[in-house]
Structures are given as structure tokens and as C-alpha cells.
Amino acid sequence: MQRTSFSDARCPIARSLERVGEWWSILILRDASLGITRFDDFQASLGIAPNMLTRRLRALTESGLLERRRYNDKPPRYEYVLTPRGRDFRPVMVALLAWGNRHFAVEGPAMQLIDEVTGEAVEPVMVDAKTGELIDRARHRMQAGPAADERIRARVETYLHQRAQQRAASTPSAQ
Structure with a gap:
């Protein structure tokens, strides 16, 4: 079955999944963040087939999450190091x-x-970098951004409508 590509999607979550949405990719990035850089070490850590590891490393390199660096000339050997984009993950x-x-x-x-x-x-939590406030569902919501297409706007409008209905249902009516 052909996999759907999200590379042209407007949604930042879909675009991110295009780069890291396959579980081996996330596990490779995990191991890279722990300091693993060499093919054989990734393979030993993950128990992944060499052909799959080659494909995942190539995809992560093409997406700018890893940089391939030569560390030996004879035979040619490479290591894979996190880029700033990879560290941001x-x-x-x-x-x-x-x-x-x-x-x-x-x-x-x-x-x-x-x-x-x-x-x-x-215990890690997510906070707003500007205010230091804890991100939570009661205070924060997703909203369509300036570059949103009609599909994103419709999806977000549906979400906002459902959220308003939930809030109205949970609010005690004034007597």
C-alpha cells in the first residue's frame, strides 16, 4: 500500500510527521540525542535491519535532522550527528x-x-515562553494561522464549535 505524503500539507503537525512520523525515525533521533552516532551502534541499540536503518538515516539526513559526517577514509565510514533542527526535536x-x-x-x-x-x-511540562504560564486546555486553544488553507480553517472551526458546546454544557446555568 502506498503511503500518503504530507510534505505539501499546510498543517505543521502533518509536515512534522512527514519527517519523523515513522517509529524508527523517532527512535533513531532518541539514540542520537543520547550520543549514538555510528551506523553499527544504531543497529545494535535498535535491533533494526540494516536496509531499514539505511533508509531512515537517509530520510533524516535529507530532512535536515541529521548530518552525515565522514570519520574514516579507508574504508569510508560515516557518523550521523544531530543538526540544530534535530536538536530542536x-x-x-x-x-x-x-x-x-x-x-x-x-x-x-x-x-x-x-x-x-x-x-x-x-516532571516535564509545557509552558508559554512569553508568560511562563502552564499550557493547558482550559486556557489555551489551537487556532488557524495566517497561512492556513480552507481545510485547516474548517477543521479548527469544527474544533472551536465543539469546544464552545462542551463549555456551555459544563457551565451551570444562571438561575
Whole structure:
């Protein structure tokens, strides 16, 4: 079955998934953020088939998330290093880590985010960089941006309408 491409989509989530929406890609980026750079080390860490790893590394390099650097001439050998764009994916992984620990780690966290100063485990949250306010559904909403096409505008309008109905249903009526 042919996979749908989101490369021309206006939605930033769809465009992001075009680059990292395959699970091997996210796991490669996880390992790269932990310091793994070499093909054999990625393969050993992930247990991934060499042909699949080659395809994923190529796609991540073409998307500008990894940079391929030669570290040996004879034989030619390469390492894969996170680019600034790849490093910017870290908050997404931290959010996935926190979400996975909160909802799926019934045995307890297998990986945690640690404060290097205190040595304590931290609970990551998302905040508004301007105000420092915690991002939550009650205060913040998604909205169509200036570059939104009609599909995005319709999707967001449906969401806003449903949200208004939910709020009206949960608000006690004035007597």
C-alpha cells in the first residue's frame, strides 16, 4: 500500500510527521540525542535491519535532522550527528517520555529526565515562553494561522464549535 505524503500539507503537525512520523525515525533521533552516532551502534541499540536503518538515516539526513559526517577514509565510514533542527526535536521526545511514563509504564519509568544540578527526577511540562504560564486546555486553544488553507480553517472551526458546546454544557446555568 502506498503511503500518503504530507510534505505539501499546510498543517505543521502533518509536515512534522512527514519527517519523523515513522517509529524508527523517532527512535533513531532518541539514540542520537543520547550520543549514538555510528551506523553499527544504531543497529545494535535498535535491533533494526540494516536496509531499514539505511533508509531512515537517509530520510533524516535529507530532512535536515541529521548530518552525515565522514570519520574514516579507508574504508569510508560515516557518523550521523544531530543538526540544530534535530536538536530542536528534543522537547517532543521529552513530552513523549513523560506521556509514556504517565500512561504506559505500569512497572515504573524505564527512562526519566533528571535535573543535573539536583540529581532529582523532574516532571516535564509545557509552558508559554512569553508568560511562563502552564499550557493547558482550559486556557489555551489551537487556532488557524495566517497561512492556513480552507481545510485547516474548517477543521479548527469544527474544533472551536465543539469546544464552545462542551463549555456551555459544563457551565451551570444562571438561575
